[in-house]
Amino acid sequence: xxxxxxxxxxxxxxxxxxxxxxxxxxxxxxxxxxxxxxxxxxxxxxxxxxxxxxxxxxxxxxxxxxxxxxxxxxxxxxxxxxxxxxxxxxxxxxxxxxxxxxxxxxxxxxxxxxxxxxxxxxxxxxxxxxxxxxxxxx
Amino acid sequence: xxxxxxxxxxxxxxxxxxxxxxxxxxxxxxxxxxxxxxxxxxxxxxxxxxxxxxxxxxxxxxxxxxxxxxxxxxxxxxxxxxxxxxxxxxxxxxxxxxxxxxxxxxxxxxxxxxxxxxxxxxxxxxxxxxxxxxxxxxxxxxxxxxxxxxxxxxxxxxxxxxxxxxxxxxxxxxxxxxxxxxxx
Amino acid sequence: xxxxxxxxxxxxxxxxxxxxxxxxxxxxxxxxxxxxxxxxxxxxxxxxxxxxxxxxxxxxxxxxxxxxxxxxxxxxxxxxxxxxxxxxxxxxxxxxxxxxxxxxxxxxxxxxxxxxxx
Numbered sequence: 001x002x003x004x005x006x007x008x009x010x011x012x013x014x015x016x017x018x019x020x021x022x023x024x025x026x027x028x029x030x031x032x033x034x035x036x037x038x039x040x041x042x043x044x045x046x047x048x049x050x051x052x053x054x055x056x057x058x059x060x061x062x063x064x065x066x067x068x069x070x071x072x073x074x075x076x077x078x079x080x081x082x083x084x085x086x087x088x089x090x091x092x093x094x095x096x097x098x099x100x101x102x103x104x105x106x107x108x109x110x111x112x113x114x115x116x117x118x119x120x121x122x123x124x125x126x127x128x129x130x131x132x133x134x135x136x137x138x
Numbered sequence: 139x140x141x142x143x144x145x146x147x148x149x150x151x152x153x154x155x156x157x158x159x160x161x162x163x164x165x166x167x168x169x170x171x172x173x174x175x176x177x178x179x180x181x182x183x184x185x186x187x188x189x190x191x192x193x194x195x196x197x198x199x200x201x202x203x204x205x206x207x208x209x210x211x212x213x214x215x216x217x218x219x220x221x222x223x224x225x226x227x228x229x230x231x232x233x234x235x236x237x238x239x240x241x242x243x244x245x246x247x248x249x250x251x252x253x254x255x256x257x258x259x260x261x262x263x264x265x266x267x268x269x270x271x272x273x274x275x276x277x278x279x280x281x282x283x284x285x286x287x288x289x290x291x292x293x294x295x296x297x298x299x300x301x302x303x304x305x306x307x308x309x310x311x312x313x314x315x316x317x318x319x320x321x322x
Numbered sequence: 323x324x325x326x327x328x329x330x331x332x333x334x335x336x337x338x339x340x341x342x343x344x345x346x347x348x349x350x351x352x353x354x355x356x357x358x359x360x361x362x363x364x365x366x367x368x369x370x371x372x373x374x375x376x377x378x379x380x381x382x383x384x385x386x387x388x389x390x391x392x393x394x395x396x397x398x399x400x401x402x403x404x405x406x407x408x409x410x411x412x413x414x415x416x417x418x419x420x421x422x423x424x425x426x427x428x429x430x431x432x433x434x435x436x437x438x439x440x
Contacts (some may be wrong), residue, residue: 018277027164030274032382033189035282037404041197048205072301076294083291096289108272112283115290119283123404126301127202130411132210133308137418149333149367156337160344165352172356179363187391188370188381194403203359203407210352210414214421218350219428225347232346236339243331250376252389257375261392264369264440269383270346277381277393286397293401300408307415 004053011053014041018046026120030109033090036116040123047124048131056132068132075122142250145185152178163218169207176200244279330371338364351417351427355410362406369395 022042029035051059083094091098096111152175159171176199247254252298268280282290337360344357373395381393417427424432 083193105273115283162329163363228347232343248327
């Protein structure tokens with residue numbers, strides 16, 4: 001699709017907005033519909049659109065295989081890490097009240113935000129990996 | 139009432155699309171019908187007030203899975219070889235199972251009944267206490283990440299495992315003999 | 323009203339059986355994967371239909387809301403949708419590998435190809 005000028009220009013214009021919307025959905029998931037799963041998929045969709053128009057190599061130049069592999073595990077590790085931190089602070093696994101002992105609901109909100117970020121990273125990285133592997137296999 | 143009518147109309151369209159998706163011979167057409175089906179079911183979720191689920195379905199079902207299906211068709215035959223014809227034993231099994239399941243639904247609480255058993259336990263606590271306990275207005279997010287945090291943690295691990303299985307299935311074959319990667 | 327009282331559940335059965343038929347009767351492996359997808363969404367429909375309450379609003383706190391729909395099935399299905407696309411990707415990767423190994427993705431042709439089955 002290298003000769004499609006309209007597609008290339010529109011993709012370049014849209015990609016930052018799609019990425020921004022994905023981040024917004026992850027961070028705003030507590031107040032409005034959305035969250036780590038949806039936002040992660042939207043982030044991945046930006047990279048998939050970029051790969052479809054400019055080729056997987058162009059998208060690999062931004063996010064290499066090594067980076068997506070690390071992020072896929074890293075997101076799940078952030079999630080489990082929050083649980084381990086709450087254990088270290090004297091609570092149970094994933095007991096977010098321990099994050100801010102003086103104000104338990106604020107601790108819950110903080111824990112939920114961190115966990116959603118972890119979920120978003122894993123989902124985005126895995127979706128990008130799945131698409132890249134499927135499209136490069138040939 | 140209008141909501142129920144829209145819901146019934148969309149559900150009928152979904153059944154038609156589903157029958158189309160499994161009966162067309164072109165796999166590309168089947169993929170597109172599946173995308174239409176996903177968008178229809180996302181509309182049903184909005185009508186049933188499941189906005190978070192609708193959001194996910196629109197992004198995942200209509201977006202990513204269509205891309206993956208079409209991406210697969212690049213590498214395999216795009217047409218079903220055999221002409222579709224009715225498979226009578228399968229149809230019999232399906233009809234009997236369906237009849238048993240329909241019989242099971244006759245005892246279920248009516249659609250939209252606030253007194254249904256499913257709304258009597260656990261859910262009222264989430265609805266009443268989640269804002270006070272977590273300061274998160276979206277109950278779905280609060281339940282997802284806090285009350286049922288273990289569930290979500292291991293769902294994330296399942297997604298990670300699926301990604302890694304795909305890497306094992308497809309990546310290792312690509313560079314036979316190159317450093318650090320073996321052919322299977 | 324009597325007709326619509328259980329219509330959602332009947333549609334769930336119909337969709338599930340359409341998917342089930344595809345999994346049993348279709349020889350094409352991509353069609354089987356599509357059938358599994360239909361089967362999965364039928365289960366999602368059952369859950370979300372059970373969560374619905376007449377005249378209730380979406381489960382986001384709102385001062386003017388009288389009743390909310392049940393958020394718990396939404397949570398279960400939300401994660402299940404993302405997991406379903408991941409498992410579908412693994413199934414499609416297997417289909418690609420099978421297509422490479424046997425030159426066909428029709429299960430009866432693959433069976434004829436297999437020396438143990440001749």
